[in-house]
Amino acid sequence: MNTNNLTASIRKSYFPRVILPAVLIVACIVFAIINPFESRYKSADLKKLSDTADLYENHSGYVRFTAETLYYAGIDYRANGRIRARVYYTINNDVFYFFLISTEELPEDYGTLHNYEMNARLVKNGTLFRRLTVDISKELGFPESDFEDLCSHIIVSQYHYVHGFTSFYLIALLVLCILSVIQLSIIILILAMPQLSHAAFMLRHYGSRRGLYGQACEEFASSATLMEENIYMTENFLIYTSGFHVEIIPLENIVWLYNYNVIHKTKGRAKAYFPLCIVTDCKKIYKIHHINQQTSDKIIDIIQTRYPEVMVGYDN
The missing domain is CATH 2.30.29.30 (Pleckstrin-homology domain (PH domain)/Phosphotyrosine-binding domain (PTB))
Structure with missing residues (x-):
């Protein structure tokens, strides 16, 4: 029984189907390498606020930190029309550092926080930074242009740690990769049989x-x-x-x-x-x-x- 002609036609129809799952698997691997998710679950110890820039540049965007004193800046961070976090600041070596503390984690007396332990995400967002410097400079009575020079551009955000989409992205990436591997395995099996x-x-x-x-x-x-x-x-x-x-x-x-x-x-x-x-x-x-x-x-x-x-x- 000569079955070469029809089996060859079937194989020919399945060869192009290899491309999509193979590309998706490669894309998932590349994305995982470029955006290492392990940093989300292996938070670095932030011992000195002066280390925030180095940790951020080294993709250690998630940290554990204990702040000796955080001062409420009198302004709030809103998302979707609701107050999601309150803005705090502290001064270390003549540099202002901003903190976004989630309202869900704050005590009832949230004026000034002492020895406050947190898991946080290091955020570098130019728009958010400028908004904070404008509002806080007004609250503190600093000239806006001079105040920016005194501030760290890295924001320590407890809110973005709690409400970030990293876990969602990780799950979606894993599901996409698993489905692509299954699809590719089925196609390879059909090519063989x-x-x-x-x-x-x-x-x-x-x-x-x-x-x-x-x-x-x-x-x-x-x-x-x-x-x-x-x-x-x-x-x-x-x-x-x-x-x-x-x-x-x-x-x-x-x-x-x-x-x-x-x-x-x-x-x-x-x-x-x-x-x-x-x-x-x-x-x-x-x-x-x-x-x-x-x-x-x-x-x-x-x-x-x-x-x-x-x-x-x-x-x-």
Whole structure:
């Protein structure tokens, strides 16, 4: 039994499907390398506020820190119209450091905090920084331009640690990577064993999947008639190979055939196609696109001659 021709066609239809999951897996790996998520769960100890810039540049964006004294700046951080955090500051070696402390974590007396322990995220956001310097300079009575020079551009944000999207991104990335690996594994398995392909698997609706697939392969290799590009007819099967899929349709299971007119415009030119619709006794519908009227009619005539009971056409 020579099965090379049909199995080669099935493999050819599955080769392009390798590209997408492979690209997604590579993209996930690259993204994970560029954005190391372990820093989210391995918070660095921030012992001195002067180390914030170095930790941020080294991608250690999540820290544990105990602040001796934090002063409430009198302004709040809002998101989606609600107060999400309160803004604090402290001075270390003549440098102002800003803190966003989540309202969920604050005690009732939130004026000045002493020996306050927190897990926080180091945030560098130019827009947020300028907004804070403008508001706090007004509260403290500093000239705005001079005040910016006294401030650290790295904001220590407990709010962004609690409400950040890193965990969501990590879960989404893992799910995407796992799904891509599964999809790629299935495609590789089908490339190695085409009898597990969708086309072969669908034959189970018409009898023995292995027997029908073997018969289709044998007839395809020995006696297939090319009706039109990618459309073949054998003694017992209509086989359509195009793009990303292959369809194997047992002729004896067809109960209804009809075609209809489709106008396809490309670069200003209109071309008529007559998609052939095939309905089988298990209520599965196959559509063969981009087929001309002559080929469509010829296929219908051949099938109707062999199986006169097949219904053809439809009433508008």
